[in-house]
Amino acid sequence: MNILINILVFVLGCLLSVGVRAAWPDDPFGSPMWAYNIERYLGSDARVVHDDRVNLRVPEFAEDSAQVPLTVDLSAFPEAPGQIVAWVDLNPVPHLFSASPGPQPLTLLALNFRVQQATTVRVAVQDREGVWHIGSRYVDAAGGGCTAPSQTMSNPDWERHFGTIRGGAFSRAEGMRYKVNVMHPMDSGMVGNIPAFFIGEVELRQGNGQPLLLSMALSESAAENPMFVFEFGQRPPRATLWLRDNNGNQFERRLGGDL
Amino acid sequence: MISARVPRILALLVAWLAGTAAAQAPEYDLAARAIAPGIWVVEGSTENFSRGNGGNIVNTAFMTTGAGVVVIDTGPSRRYGEALRALIEETTAEAISHVLITHHHPDHAFGSQAFEPATLYMLDDARAALARDGEAFADNMYRMIGDWMRGTEVVVPDNVLAPGVLEVGRRRLQIIAMTGHTGADLVVFEPLSGVLFASDMVFHNRALTTPQSPGLLGWRAELEQLAELPVTVLVPGHGPVSTDLSPLRQMADYLTWLDTLLADSARAGLSPAEVMNAPIPARFDGISERRYELVRTTTHLYPDYEKRALSLLPE
Ligand SMILES: [Zn+2]
Numbered sequence: 283m284n285i286l287i288n289i290l291v292f293v294l295g296c297l298l299s300v301g302v303r304a305a306w307p308d309d310p311f312g313s314p315m316w317a318y319n320i321e322r323y324l325g326s327d328a329r330v331v332h333d334d335r336v337n338l339r340v341p342e343f344a345e346d347s348a349q350v351p352l353t354v355d356l357s358a359f360p361e362a363p364g365q366i367v368a369w370v371d372l373n374p375v376p377h378l379f380s381a382s383p384g385p386q387p388l389t390l391l392a393l394n395f396r397v398q399q400a401t402t403v404r405v406a407v408q409d410r411e412g413v414w415h416i417g418s419r420y421v422d423a424a425g426g427g428c429t430a431p432s433q434t435m436s437n438p439d440w441e442r443h444f445g446t447i448r449g450g451a452f453s454r455a456e457g458m459r460y461k462v463n464v465m466h467p468m469d470s471g472m473v474g475n476i477p478a479f480f481i482g483e484v485e486l487r488q489g490n491g492q493p494l495l496l497s498m499a500l501s502e503s504a505a506e507n508p509m510f511v512f513e514f515g516q517r518p519p520r521a522t523l524w525l526r527d528n529n530g531n532q533f534e535r536r537l538g539g540d541l
Numbered sequence: 542m543i544s545a546r547v548p549r550i551l552a553l554l555v556a557w558l559a560g561t562a563a564a565q566a567p568e569y570d571l572a573a574r575a576i577a578p579g580i581w582v583v584e585g586s587t588e589n590f591s592r593g594n595g596g597n598i599v600n601t602a603f604m605t606t607g608a609g610v611v612v613i614d615t616g617p618s619r620r621y622g623e624a625l626r627a628l629i630e631e632t633t634a635e636a637i638s639h640v641l642i643t644h645h646h647p648d649h650a651f652g653s654q655a656f657e658p659a660t661l662y663m664l665d666d667a668r669a670a671l672a673r674d675g676e677a678f679a680d681n682m683y684r685m686i687g688d689w690m691r692g693t694e695v696v697v698p699d700n701v702l703a704p705g706v707l708e709v710g711r712r713r714l715q716i717i718a719m720t721g722h723t724g725a726d727l728v729v730f731e732p733l734s735g736v737l738f739a740s741d742m743v744f745h746n747r748a749l750t751t752p753q754s755p756g757l758l759g760w761r762a763e764l765e766q767l768a769e770l771p772v773t774v775l776v777p778g779h780g781p782v783s784t785d786l787s788p789l790r791q792m793a794d795y796l797t798w799l800d801t802l803l804a805d806s807a808r809a810g811l812s813p814a815e816v817m818n819a820p821i822p823a824r825f826d827g828i829s830e831r832r833y834e835l836v837r838t839t840t841h842l843y844p845d846y847e848k849r850a851l852s853l854l855p856e
Contacts, residue, residue, distance in 0.1 A: 339814035345752075345840035351813035392812035424684060448851035452810030461810045463851055509847060511812045523854075535854035 306330050311420050313402045315371040320414075323367050323377060324406055329413045335359045336417030338405050344397050344423035349505045352378075353392040354405045354417065357515075362387035364408035370503050372401035374428055374472055377501040384493045389457060390513035394505035396470070397421060398428040428472050428502070440467065445531065449523070451538030459513040460486070460537045462523055470502040478528060480504065485524040486512060486537070495521060567689055569597055569616075569624040573632050576774050576782055577734035579605040581632060583625060587747035587780050587829045590617070590648070595689035596682065597621060599648040602738055602776055603629050604731065606710030609638020612660075613729060613738050615652030617682065619693040622652020639709060642698060643727040643740035645671035645753075647678040649778070653696040661698035664718050666725035670753070672697045702727065715770075721760025723753040728767065735773030742767065745780030745788035746827050748834035749795065751841045757800040764789050764796075791828070798822065799835075803843055807850035813839050 309316035337355040344350045356363050368378040378395050400422045406414040443465040452459040471478025486495035495518055521537040573581035585597045596617030603612045615622045640656045642663040643649055653661055675695035683690045704718040715730040722741045729738040768789050775783045806816045816839045821831050
């Protein structure tokens with residue numbers, strides 16, 4: 283099945299990318315989806331460079347294809363990052379998240395994703411000029427992460443823990459790190475007849491009419507029971523997490539500040 | 542069930558396509574080394590599973606008793622089990638009476654087809670674990686070692702091994718049930734010669750593995766019990782045989798470091814990818830596969846450390 287899907291996706295990618303490619307650098311990993319996914323997520327006229335300062339950390343292999351940790355460390359990025367888009371090239375739905383940081387500089391973001399098979403992973407960060415800086419990694423995997431039923435749903439008492447949110451605030455030399463864990467099946471909608479049921483919207487709010495610290499759109503590649511890490515270069519006075527899933531469930535929790 | 546077979550068929554197809562030159566099946570090159578009167582060890586490498594080594598990364602053993610050979614573990618595949626049985630029959634004329642499978646991991650339990658079903662023994666909880674995880678392990682093994690697995694099927698032993706003393710001929714084997722590595726781990730002590738068959742409760746100069754471990758500190762506590770036995774030769778599940786207890790000290794040191802790393806990282810709010818990249822102390826330079834296993838252990842165990850370091854946020 284995977285091979286067939288790949289071939290199909292590759293052929294589609296070739297057909298769709300003919301003639302529209304901007305002057306994009308070559309992909310050091312040679313993924314067949316490089317140009318296609320740039321066009322799909324960043325646009326056909328996107329300006330793109332490879333940049334190690336988008337420090338993407340992903341293990342070389344997925345020990346658990348349903349929970350592959352990803353950390354993007356932007357502490358070496360020379361300016362406050364603009365839009366951030368992450369995708370997993372060979373997943374059925376490659377998009378993982380799109381994030382828009384507010385005025386507080388985002389220095390680190392982490393969450394777990396699923397992989398369907400060995401694939402490249404990308405994080406693109408837009409600078410002030412509109413240029414996308416891309417960090418890439420390759421993760422080897424036995425696969426099945428997207429089409430495996432969530433462990434939450436197969437656990438008979440998942441409803442008891444559904445929506446349970448744990449969190450912590452961790453002081454950094456400069457700035458602040460928040461870590462949050464949400465019990466949610468995050469069903470991708472790709473398993474048998476289990477409908478999609480996942481958190482699609484994430485916001486970190488300062489309140490008091492202040493701009494958002496971060497807003498994030500999550501897609502089906504995100505892993506179940508998500509564990510988020512957000513770090514900001516300056517300490518926000520307060521932070522509140524707000525989440526909404528595609529069934530309309532909303533969650534809101536204070537993360538710290540003004541304690 | 543059909544879908545579960547697909548990866549296996551694909552793996553065989555790939556192995557077949559890749560192995561045009563390898564018309565004849567690969568062979569395990571097993572050797573028996575005497576470590577005490579009537580006791581032999583068959584040592585594997587300290588690598589990870591690969592198509593190069595056929596999964597021969599494990600130590601198996603056998604001993605004569607005067608009333609039948611006792612075998613400890615059957616190796617990673619049917620073909621390994623057959624090679625092990627041939628080696629035993631070359632080494633001694635005594636018939637095989639007991640085959641003790643130490644735990645449900647494939648590198649220890651997948652050669653069992655080569656032995657008479659009536660001779661196979663396992664701790665009851667380990668039998669249940671093998672019945673539960675065996676097929677998934679088999680799919681994974683086909684992927685990792687390919688053609689070496691040909692013909693291998695999961696065999697859950699019928700005979701339940703009870704903790705206590707197992708008397709076979711002149712030997713009174715101490716059957717010790719532990720939990721640190723997989724939740725159901727057999728350790729065998731042979732008091733006549735002082736040989737301790739620690740299996741995967743002890744990895745020596747090879748990083749320990751944690752996919753089914755119930756906890757690092759419980760594992761370390763059980764090693765303290767083993768240190769009280771009058772051991773003259775220690776046979777670890779992976780890595781070189783030792784004539785002293787230094788592998789137990791290495792294990793305790795490594796388990797303590799791992800637990801501290803995970804706990805401190807969780808308290809500092811680190812992400813799992815940051816933990817996977819953490820520095821490993823230089824004193825562990827002699828332990829193979831340590832970075833690879835840190836990635837795996839972080840995946841298996843760090844989520845619980847993380848949750849314990851966070852507070853429940855009220856609505
Ligand atoms: Zn084991």
